[in-house]
Amino acid sequence: MYFLLNILGLIVVTAVVYLFSPYKKKVKWRPILSLIVLELLITWFMLGTKIGSWVINQIGSFFTWLVECASEGISFAFPSAMANPTVDFFFSALLPIIFVVTFFDILSYFGILPWIIDKIGWVISKASRLPKLESFFSIQMMFLGNTEALAVIRQQLSAVNDRRLLTFGLMSMSSISGSIIGSYLAMVPATYVFTAIPLNCLNALIIANILNPVDVTKEEDIVYVPPKEEKKDFFSTISNSMLVGMNMVIVILAMVIGYVALTAALNGILGLFIQGLTIQSIFSYIFSPFAVLLGLTGHDAMYVAQLMGIKLATNEFIAMSDLKTQLDSLPPHTIAVATTFLTSFANFSTVGMIYGTYNSVLSGEKSAIIGKNVWKLFVSGIAVSLLSAAMVGLFVW
Template structure:
């Protein structure tokens, strides 16, 4: 029965996104079905084979090395902070952005990143039937994270239209950052974290293609290559990259602080009228039907719905810390779907991070496309998390 509920959940989520699509006639069903089949195969490969786990671990090791390099730089300036066992979010997740942007800008300077975007994007777009740049962005988010991936592609984003920019904003709701994978792994089983990462990226591509269908001509489906006149010398390029990174860190920090504080303020107002009422509790009630569609029993469904509310109103760290203390008391299926759902940045503060990133790498006018479509970003983030959790749930009982 619960397995059938899990399968029904996939259909329900897809149906809701279809109903919310503004342009149902232009949906590419072949691409959507193809992506779903690919996701099922990937999930089976990662959760059911030894080779799959080894491949994912090797990829993760590379990004762990990147973060360690970034931490060396941070430790030189803030040695006492980095020596602590518990490092603040600002230093563990935001500060590494400076090095990651610089590293990939160096690859772009020598044409390596442009080549990868073109080839990998071509391969994914052939499978999915969707544009190359969007296809590669979905893969790039797998370990870089939304803000870092957007920054790396900032030259590409400056030459595309607002409608396609919205696609990147929608997709950005469903990533994580390589800099915090270690933090996730210290709290919950690694297998489900690594299963969620590629599923979220492919589901982000799938959901974005439904919520914001865009027809891209062959002439537009290209990778932007700066002309010789536009290119600066090497040291000017990396210096500019570092300054872009610093600016982004400050903007994102301000957005995160503001949204978390706003949630606390709203909770204070709600508790004034009804004692103990919070935004998190409201969301947990709203999400309880979807928790049952994850194939969960009564008590587990309400607990996971509560985790959903915590994640959306605050962030996934708060929810994962709560889940960490309950792992020994939950069924394997409950742990699998809960961890997979929580492994992404889909919450209110992420909308602020995306808006801040657009504002810092593009301009205020282009950033308005995010402000006008906040509901699409939130809907996409939750739908991707649910869909990924439901697919993983099919393989773990």
């Protein structure tokens, strides 16, 4: 019964997004169905085969190694803090970002990461028959993050029409960044994080092409390649990367502190009117129907619904920190769908980040397309997370 609910969840989420689409007659279902089949194969491979399990373990070991390398640098700067067996969130999840960002930028500098993005993007473009730039962008987000990926294609963004600009904004709601994965692994199971990453990329394409289908000519279907003149020297690159990583740490820390404090303040105000009323309890009821469609019931459905609300109103770090404390008491299916849903940047602050990026790399007139379609960005982000969670839920019981 719950398995059928999970399948129904996939259908209902897709149908709801279709109802929101202002271009229903232009939706092309063939490439969307191709992507769904590809998702099923990827999820089965990652969760249902020994080879897939081995691949996840190897990737997990790689990111564990990255975090261990980062810990060496953190221990040098904060020896007493790292000597504590119960290292807190700031040292275990945030500070490693500095090294991970630098490492990925080194891969980009020597052309390794762009080569991987190019090949995987080409495969997705051929399999889905969707535009090359959008396909490449979905992969770029997976490794670089939404704002970084937007900056990489800034030259091409200035040449595309408003409809395609909106597509990139919609897709940006569903990304994560390779530099942040180590932080996730400190809180939730690696298996579902690494399964969610490719699913989010493909679902971002699906949702964007339902909400905002766009016809692209062959002449327009090109990918911008930055000229060699834009490349800085190696030491300037890694030094800048470290500063970028530190900036990310400060921004994330500020958001975590601010949103947790804001949530506590709002809960205190709500409690003045109704005893025990909190934002978490409100979100539990709003998102509980979606949690049920993920094959959850009773307490688990309400708890995952609460995590959904926390993530969308604040960020995934706060929700994952809560989930981490409950992992030992939850069944595998609940852990799988909850972790998968939380593995993305879809929240209020991400809309501001996307708008700010558009405003900085494009004209104010072009960036207005984001401000006019904020509701579409939220629909896209929530729908992608739900589809990915429902897809993973089919294979974990």
